[in-house]
Amino acid sequence: MARELGVLCIVFLTLVGLVIGQEKYSDRYDNINIDEILHNDRLLKKYRECLNAPTDANCPEDGKLLRGVVGEGLTTDCAKCTDKQKINALRGVGYLVKNRPEVWREVESKYDPTGIYLSKHPELRQLLRVPVLVLLLAIVAYVAAEEEKYPSKYDSIDVDSIIGNDRLLMNYFKCLIEEKDNHCTDDGKFIKKVLSEGLKTNCAKCTDAQKEKALKIATYTYKNHRDLWDTVAAKYDPEGVFLANHPEVAA
Missing domain, CATH: 1.10.2080.10 (Insect odorant-binding protein A10/Ejaculatory bulb-specific protein 3)
Structure with a gap:
């Protein structure tokens, strides 16, 4: 359980550099290696405890920022994310949806109780069944489309x-x-x-x-x-x- 929640925590560390009022989140965590995280059993248990605790009293500084941004990231479909952050979020959440749905439900119930993120990404389960290269190309294409602006x-x-x-x-x-x-x-x-x-x-x-x-x-x-x-x-x-x-x- 800690491992899978840790995956979500690290995925959303791509958002931790939030500064109120910015157009985009900081790109400080864009270079996180998601594949390495997904296959690493030594994930940070403290982030799970931080996310689930009623207050952030026992959270590290980056954990406090994490708590403040995960809900916004999910319910706005990562609107302030950089391209890399959107890719990492899609892959991380997709991993939990496919491999640990009970863990995803736990996180979703607290930070996205109306299910906005998954309602915007019904493709997650299908995408995760295809080879990694195809998955990445599909996600990159999706992000590119999302970044288009209105006329x-x-x-x-x-x-x-x-x-x-x-x-x-x-x-x-x-x-x-x-x-x-x-x-x-x-x-x-x-x-x-x-x-x-x-x-x-x-x-x-x-x-x-x-x-x-x-x-x-x-x-x-x-x-x-x-x-x-x-x-x-x-x-x-x-x-x-x-x-x-x-x-x-x-x-």
């Missing part, structure tokens, strides 16, 4: 004109809520297409300008039109991932 042409959307005009705001609201696109402008159609993914992944594919605008309009809508926010969130982010990542919106 920057939508960076120029005038958020201030939207939130300052109730009629315009309601038009966007109708666009998002209705099944058809009858009330949608071209940028409204784009927002409708990506909104669910953007909320649930902490806008991982957004440009910097898009992230800033998304946070601004979310904050305004939550505080000034709570009924609209609740309706949109119920459709596009029922698990409340975005607000969990941005408590300042509701502050």
